[in-house]
Amino acid sequence: MLAERIRKIKPSGVRKIFDLAKKVKDPIDLSLGEPDFDVPKEIKEEAITWIRKGFNKYTLSAGIPELREKVKEHLRKKGIIFEEVMLTAGVTGGLLLCCLGLIDEGDEVLIPDPYFVMYEYQVMLAGGVPRYIDTYPDFRLREERIRDLLSPRTKAIIINSPSNPTGTVYSREELEMVARIARERDLLVISDDIYDRFVYDTPQAPSLGQIYEKTITLGGFSKSWAMTGWRLGYLAGPKGIVESLITLQQYSFTCPPSFAQKAALLALDYDTTPMIEEYRKRRDLIYEGLREKYEVVKPQGAFFIFPKAPNGKGERLVERAIAEGLFMVPGKVFSQRSTHFRICFAAPSEKLERAIEILKRLA
Structure with a gap:
């Protein structure tokens, strides 16, 4: 009865761990990647007002014109x-609009x-067809590893920086190399x-x-302003592509949530510096706490750390x-390897x- 496409899809490994944690009394749950602070009061009040x-x-x-203009100004x-x-x-x-609107059967996407x-x-x-760029052991992009994967069917490259799950921030030189290719x-x-x-840093x-x-640039409000449940993001890029994806949205999501769009007008001007500074302290805490016992790369951004497990298990x-x-979440959920594990440090110290x-x- 099920379509072939859905048979290839496995339940989310992140959600599996998150659901398991909800059944335990007083868990130390560092599984789900969302901020542990609430939506700022002023932004909530703005949403309630509307x-x-x-x-x-x-x-x-495509969204309300005033927020589209505000996002353009931000970009x-x-x-x-x-x-x-x-x-x-x-x-x-x-991302789903991009994949459905830009990828044909058999097209290869480098990740x-x-x-x-x-x-x-x-x-x-x-x-x-996903093709995987090996970035181990330091999670950096290397030109030869990208070129080795190129084929006549290569259509696109997905880049996530700062990265989930590693916290890597790609350098300007790495991104220029990707752009050149x-x-x-x-x-x-x-x-x-x-x-x-x-x-x-x-x-x-x-x-x-x-x-x-x-480049099609994706951004949103879920992480910086803790609006994960409000489901609001944005997409920017070449005019012809964006206009076609707006049409696709008419036949899929219809439109983004109305009240969240109004609240986001305020969010873009809201200072998140104190929260980012708190997360920097937590980054330092978890990295310094693990580095003596684990092989671990210091994350430069996001709120994840991706240590290697003892014996790579x-x-x-x-x-x-x-x-x-x-x-925590086993690294296999995010990788073709099963050697690491992900910690979300968006949690109290x-x-x-x-x-x-x-x-x-356990080390």
């Missing part, structure tokens, strides 16, 4: 190259490994910039959207940690300290 005013119906499929300040902008049902919704779980399966849902082969690049404000993370004109370590009440204590004992 709900009470009756702004609860469909909007234009111009970042130096992003684009011709048109649309609003989407989260970055995940924007750095480790990768966010959605990339692999959304490419497959569109009939595409993409330009040579006339490839599309999809740049997932959802964690662009979560940068700890440099003022700003460079983006491929600043370098290559055939990530799933076994996660099983042992769960027995101790600590919930007290929980992180308890997690460090357990992991040191």
